[in-house]
Amino acid sequence: MRINRVHHIAVIATDYERSKAFYTEVLGFTLLSEVYREERDSWMGDLALHGVYLLELFSFPSPPPRPTGPESTGLRHLAFEVDDVAAALDELAGKGVRCEELRTDPHTGKRMAFFFDPDGQPLELYQA
Template sequence: MLAIKRIHHIAIIASDYAASKQFYCDILGFTLLAEVYREARDSWKADLGLNGQYVIELFSFPFPPARPSRPEACGLRHLAFAVDDIQAAVGVLQDKGVTCEPVRTDEFTGKRFTFFSDPDGLPLELYQS
């Protein structure tokens, strides 16, 4: 059996690296752990952490093609972040100009959740744990 311990990181390619870095750090609260410009690829790479743990690799590449989010397409559907208080989290996002869908209740778990998007339209979810 493969002994996977946990998800190590999630990689995201941004069309506007600076805007996405600002969104993930200043709005969502990730910490910039490291950042490097890779000249051979004309690409920035940032390592973003959450609560001291490395979670997201944020990349820039020249002219990346759009990846459809709507209608839902095959592949990664969305990223979900756990929060203790969904209403408070939605309020923080709305205060920062981020539009959230109405909060719903998961019919299987009874937990509350909502969706919003990053600057490239990547679907993100807040899930009350």
């Protein structure tokens, strides 16, 4: 087997419209398509970032909350590369996004910081 690339990342939201606004208006993703799946009472939106990455945004009735902080089993976080982490943090904070402090990755020496989507999913900014 040869894996070519990561095709998409899926995120489940408690409030589809709120999360769609966060990923498009705050983070700059583009909504490619969305569909309501009546049999599941669920929305599914396909979001692109610079035409390269695809994020599938789902809603389901009453999904269980994330059990703990970023150290729960499963996807730990999604990281986004930026040119300037400090500037990106300032921009996110200015939009009311909950952010952690700027820090340096002890293994790479690169600047990084965590922030959170509307459901508390940890997201990371990482300076190239």
